[in-house]
Each structure stands twice: as structure tokens, then as C-alpha cells.
Amino acid sequence: MDWGYVESNVDLIVSKLVEHLYLSIVPILVALVLAIVIGALAVRFPKSYPPILALSSAFYTVPSLALFVILPGIIGTQILDPVNVIIALTIYSLSLLVRNVVDGLRVTSADVRQSALSMGYTRTRQLWSVELPIAMPLIFAGLRVATVANISMVSVGALIGVGGLGELMTDGFQRNYLAPLLVGLVLSVALALVADVVIVTLQRWLTPWARLARQA
Amino acid sequence: MTLLDALIDFLSDPDSWSGSRGIPARIVEHLYYTFAALAAAFALAFPVGLLIGHTGRGALLAINIGNAARAVPTFGVLILVVLLAGIGFLPVLVALVIIGIPPILTSTYAGIREVEGATVSAARGMGMTERSMLFSVELPIALPTVIAGLRSATLQVVSTATIAAYVSLGGLGRFVIDGLGQRDYGEMAGGAVIVAVLAILLDVMWVLLARAVVSPGVSGRLRRTPRARPDDEDRTDQHGTDESHAQHETAAGSA
Numbered sequence: 001m002d003w004g005y006v007e008s009n010v011d012l013i014v015s016k017l018v019e020h021l022y023l024s025i026v027p028i029l030v031a032l033v034l035a036i037v038i039g040a041l042a043v044r045f046p047k048s049y050p051p052i053l054a055l056s057s058a059f060y061t062v063p064s065l066a067l068f069v070i071l072p073g074i075i076g077t078q079i080l081d082p083v084n085v086i087i088a089l090t091i092y093s094l095s096l097l098v099r100n101v102v103d104g105l106r107v108t109s110a111d112v113r114q115s116a117l118s119m120g121y122t123r124t125r126q127l128w129s130v131e132l133p134i135a136m137p138l139i140f141a142g143l144r145v146a147t148v149a150n151i152s153m154v155s156v157g158a159l160i161g162v163g164g165l166g167e168l169m170t171d172g173f174q175r176n177y178l179a180p181l182l183v184g185l186v187l188s189v190a191l192a193l194v195a196d197v198v199i200v201t202l203q204r205w206l207t208p209w210a211r212l213a214r215q216a
Numbered sequence: 217m218t219l220l221d222a223l224i225d226f227l228s229d230p231d232s233w234s235g236s237r238g239i240p241a242r243i244v245e246h247l248y249y250t251f252a253a254l255a256a257a258f259a260l261a262f263p264v265g266l267l268i269g270h271t272g273r274g275a276l277l278a279i280n281i282g283n284a285a286r287a288v289p290t291f292g293v294l295i296l297v298v299l300l301a302g303i304g305f306l307p308v309l310v311a312l313v314i315i316g317i318p319p320i321l322t323s324t325y326a327g328i329r330e331v332e333g334a335t336v337s338a339a340r341g342m343g344m345t346e347r348s349m350l351f352s353v354e355l356p357i358a359l360p361t362v363i364a365g366l367r368s369a370t371l372q373v374v375s376t377a378t379i380a381a382y383v384s385l386g387g388l389g390r391f392v393i394d395g396l397g398q399r400d401y402g403e404m405a406g407g408a409v410i411v412a413v414l415a416i417l418l419d420v421m422w423v424l425l426a427r428a429v430v431s432p433g434v435s436g437r438l439r440r441t442p443r444a445r446p447d448d449e450d451r452t453d454q455h456g457t458d459e460s461h462a463q464h465e466t467a468a469g470s471a
Contacts, residue, residue: 057419058416060371061371061412061415061416061419062375062412062415063374063375063376063378063408063411063412063415064375065375065378065379065389065392065408065411066375066378066392066407066408066409066411066412067408067412069392069395069396069404069405069407069408070405070408070409070412072219072401073219073220073223073401073405079396079399079401079404145286148283148286148287149286151287151289152286152287152288152289152290153289154289155289155291155292156289156291156379158291159379159382159392159393159396160396165289166289166291166292169289169291169292169295170295170382172295172299173295173298173299173382173383176299177299178296178299181292181295181296181299182296184289184292185288185289185292185293185296188287188288188289188292189287189288189289192286192287193287196283196287
């Protein structure tokens with residue numbers, strides 16, 4: 001390992017790390033909000049769910065590089081625009097999260113729903129204070145898978161010039177030089193692991209009752 | 217709409233469809249990479265998954281390998297093996313096998329483990345050997361989950377095989393990479409669309425295959441006695457058949 005590379009390129013490495021984080025996290029946040037909205041609608045109107053599921057599975061089958069490249073033709077962006085990567089990853093994350101949100105919202109039993117109803121909860125309040133909290137474990141499971149997948153997928157964006165740490169990898173390939181590649185690879189894995197730990201911690205913090213239930 | 221026109225031009229040009237650089241030849245190369253990698257990943261992951269699922273030993277290891285492998289960027293691994301071993305089929309195969317292993321391993325393990333204890337005890341009580349229990353009872357019941365794992369492995373391998381072109385190999389990624397280099401949107405999008413269609417067709421193939429090989433008793437298509445309540449059916453059917461649940465297990469397990 002050539003530590004000289006790291007020393008003389010600290011600024012570049014940090015900026016690519018930040019770019020990588022940005023490219024993978026923005027899609028997750030957008031997809032999470034959309035998934036909760038679409039998921040809640042799908043639970044309220046069950047007939048809409050099979051087509052939503054079919055559409056999201058279809059999107060999930062499209063290879064990432066293919067989607068990065070096809071998107072500009074559909075939405076009229078420039079081919080090397082970072083927005084293509086962000087939108088593509090949002091679509092993947094959404095496809096994954098919608099399932100988990102719907103499965104999660106369906107965990108709430110009819111008894112619990114009726115209790116909420118008889119306590120005078122409106123539909124919206126019932127969603128926010130009863131169904132979503134109960135759905136948390138499944139939503140978080142989806143978030144973890146989607147986040148880790150995104151962080152690994154961003155690198156492919158380097159092929160269209162927008163890849164965060166992936167650009168260090170292509171740099172290593174073009175110069176037949178291991179150092180940038182290893183830096184990109186190791187940081188990408190580390191980023192995924194750290195993100196995973198952050199999400200798990202967030203989950204513990206947001207679902208304190210899960211720990212209480214385990215102790216009881 | 218010029219971009220769409222470029223795509224149509226590429227796909228309707230007879231030159232795109234002929235010769236060793238034509239679409240059919242690239243599809244064959246792409247499928248070759250995909251199936252070679254899947255076969256290798258299956259040969260490595262399936263027996264280990266069976267063993268872990270049956271004995272219950274090493275489950276944590278399987279889960280952690282599955283999670284860790286998901287965090288590794290395949291693109292980086294591909295380049296790493298190229299830099300270490302030189303350009304060729306090997307780096308592509310290694311990278312594709314690495315992404316093929318986790319879904320097959322975790323779904324095989326999860327499928328076997330989800331077989332009800334009472335069923336396994338009944339098989340043992342009938343005097344079945346461990347081996348025949350595994351292959352005549354546990355595996356047939358776990359088959360939908362195992363195939364779901366193969367299905368998601370196929371999806372990931374097919375789409376990742378596209379980047380083989382970046383390290384000078386063939387396959388449908390050639391069109392994307394070459395088109396990108398020449399700013400030829402039609403060729404680029406053409407390659408992308410064909411990979412997407414190929415991925416969807418392979419996905420459909422697994423669904424049909426699952427229908428053909430999963431025992432009707434397990435898939436629930438041959439049910440003579442009517443179910444008491446549709447609600448109950450929903451709940452039992454959700455186990456195992458859905459690949460995303462295997463992922464939940466994996467994700468939840470490493471906490």
C-alpha cells in the first residue's frame with residue numbers, strides 16, 4: 001500500500017467520500033418519504049398494491065448502469081448529470097422500501113386498529129401514532145438493506161463520471177495503480193458499515209419499547 | 217425526442233444485429249458470464265447453506281458473510297482482481313461470484329431453517345436418515361425460498377455483468393461503454409435497454425421454473441381441503457416464499 005498517495009490526496013479523498021455519502025443518502029431519504037406515502041395509500045386501497053408491487057419489481061430488475069444511461073433519454077437531463085444517479089438510486093430504494101412499508105403497516109392487527117378507532121383516533125393519527133411505530137422494525141430492515149446497496153451501487157456511477165469513491169476506483173484502473181483503488185474500496189465498505197450502525201442506533205432510539213418488551 | 221430517435225436508429229440498424237460485435241453475439245457472451253458465475257456461486261453457497269440450515273451451526277457466520285458481501289462494491293472488486301491478476305475472464309468471474317453467493321447462501325439457509333420443527337421431528341420419527349430428511353423433506357419445503365435466492369442472485373449478476381465491458385471484456389455492457397466513449401446515445405441506451413429486457417426475461421424464467429419444480433403441495437396450488445379463513449392463509453403463505461423476507465432476516469440478524 002502506497003501511503004504517499006493518501007497523504008498527497010487527502011482533499012480529493014475527503015471530497016469523494018462526501019460526494020459518495022451525498023449520492024447514496026439523498027435517494028434514501030427521498031425514497032423513504034415516498035415509500036411511506038405510497039405504502040399508506042396502498043394499504044388503504046388494497047387493489048392498488050399488486051400493480052405497485054409489479055412496477056417496483058420491474059424497476060428493480062433494470063441494471064443500475066442501464067438506468068443511469070436510460071434516464072437522461074426519459075427525463076431530459078444531461079448524460080453526465082449527477083441527478084441521473086440520484087433519481088436511479090431513489091427508484092431502487094423506493095422499490096425496496098415500498099414492500100417493507102406495506103408489509104410493516106399490515107402487521108397492525110384488526111383489534112389494535114379498532115382500539116385506536118374507538119379511542120377517537122382519526123385515520124391520519126392512527127397511521128402516525130399506531131401503524132407506523134408498529135411497522136418500524138420492518139421499515140428499518142428495509143432501510144438497512146437499501147442504504148448498504150446504495151452505497152455499493154454509487155461506485156458504478158463512476159462510469160458516467162458521477163461516482164464518488166468509484167471515481168478513485170476508475171482512477172486506479174486507468175493508471176494501473178492499486179492505491180486509489182484500495183482507498184476507494186476500503187472507504188466504501190467502511191461507509192456502508194458505519195451507515196448500518198447509525199441506522200441500527202437510530203432504530204434503538206426510535207423504538208425504545210422494543211427493548212422494554214425484551215426485558216419483560 | 218432526439219435521444220429516443222437515436223435509440224430506435226441503433227436498434228433498427230441491421231449492422232447492430234450482425235457479426236461478432238452484434239447484439240446476438242453480445243447477448244450470448246452476457247449469458248455465458250451470467251450462468252458461469254451463477255453455477256460457481258451455487259456450487260459454493262448451496263451446500264454450505266444446506267449444512268448451516270440443517271445443523272443450525274454457523275448461522276451467525278452465514279448472516280455476517282451475507283451482510284458484509286452486500287457492503288462490498290462489486291465494481292471495486294472487479295478492478296482489484298484485474299489489477300492483481302490481469303485482464304481476462306477471471307476477474308469478472310470472481311466479482312460476479314462474490315455478488316452471487318450471499319443471496320443463495322442466505323436464502324438456502326433461511327429456507328431450510330424455516331421448515332417447521334414438528335415436520336422435521338415427524339421425519340426423524342419415521343426413521344429417516346439425516347441425509348434423506350434433508351433432501352426429501354427439508355429441501356422440497358425450502359425450495360421456493362431457495363429459488364427466490366437464485367432469482368435475486370441472477371438479477372444482480374446479470375446487471376453487474378454489464379460492467380465487465382469496462383475491463384475490456386464483451387457482453388452487453390460493450391454497447392454502453394463504447395457508446396459512452398463515442399457519445400453515441402443510441403448505442404448506449406440500446407445496450408442498456410437490452411440488458412434490462414434480458415434481466416426481466418431471466419426473472420420470468422425463474423418464476424416459471426419455480427412453478428414447474430416446486431411441489432404442488434408446498435406451493436399451495438394443489439389444495440384439496442378448503443382453508444378455514446383466508447386471513448390465516450395469508451399469514452402462512454408469507455413465510456419463505458418471499459425473498460424480501462429472507463433479506464429482513466439477514467438484516468435483522470446482524471444487530
